[in-house]
Amino acid sequence: VRNHVVVLSSVSCANGVVDGIGREVSGVKAVTHIEGCGRGFTDVALATRTLVGVLRHPNVYGALAVGLGCEVIKAAGLVQQAADCGKPLEFLEIQETGGTLRSIATGAGIVRPMVAAAAGQAREAADFEELMLAMECGGSDSLSGLTANPCIGKVSDWLVGQGGRVIMSEITEFIGAEAKVAAHCDSPDVRERMMALLADQRRRVKDSLGPLAHLVIAPGNAEGGLSSIEEKSMGSFAKAGSTMIRQVVEYAERPTARGLVVMNTPGSDVFSMTGKIAAGAQILLFSTGRGSPAGSPLVPVVKIASNTRLFERMPDDMDFDAGRAVAGCSLDELGAELRDLVVEVANGRPTKPELTRTELFAINSTSEPF
């Protein structure tokens, strides 16, 4: 649904060069992050999977991976692992190229022709079954579960009916809704995996917050009227719509099943968004009640306001007013309207975070760097 040329850091030490190329060449997406060396095997594998996922992403025409030279996750290795997708992928190493300024100049020379070639491509029609949506909520309020999330659930039901894929995640926000989540699982296998993830997430929240664990809802959530994690979770899970969970995947792992899929990500938005996008989600539906401006360098993020006040107060950040659901519009009507917007976005209409260039990217990790 997009055709970006990406410049990607393989390690945080390359961020200066990647940003430099981004400034030098208009029309490229510079994607940086803070991962690098000093990580255990699990996190190296997770970061590698995420970065390879960026290179393979259907919204990416071609890419340049930039490494330093002495790092664990090599730019050449990333390109090699994504090579079978047949798109223009190049790499360079800063130490080999002769430092920052030479690398910026060399890199700019590599991506300029890619930008020109990408711009020359015509948009092609595709079936909805090729579409993969991701769902996210951030900065929820007590209306999120009444308006924006069920509205997203309607769009999810529609795409699943078309044979497409929809990823939801943020396991933290399933805590307290276990019974409802279990009832949504398609098979005993999926249920077992889902419940194991939930138990694990509960333990991690408890380990980090101790006796305050039940207050895992952010201060803004409570001010907005959410009183408990189960209240927040019930509202969050309304995004699932009425179809069953077909598969549970790891962070940044591409789903093989069609239909509704759950990914193991934290509730923290940017980490969570990045995992689903790296798995190949082409558009992300993001509900917010308090007003999150978060977007992505790789995919259009559709910002769905849970209340009309927010839609009117942050017009540069919000794409859709789901608050109308409490002013007489039915969820079916609003769901159909949101679906039409998603189709327009798939056909090229820019979303608000694309217009404000709010392009956030962060890779999850399971432990501290050493």
Added chain:
Amino acid sequence: VSVRNAVVIHPDDNVATVLVAIDKGATVVWDTPPGVVAQEPIPAGHKVALTTIAPAQPILKYGQPIGVASQPIAVGQHVHTHNLTGQEV
């Protein structure tokens, strides 16, 4: 006739979610009148009790328990973290 200013999501629910800030003494109205009279100010987006709820009884929203009452709650009272205890994580 009062204007609708709240939502009850599920018929089993014992709380309503108010859409605007409600003053003490004002009537909270959802789909079906007459509604309930607010015993205290209810901030926008917060919950108000529709029935008397005894300590340890479940607070129901979405037709599901979202916690239990930590003290007696009267009809029209604000329901939030001060009188609702969520489950332990």
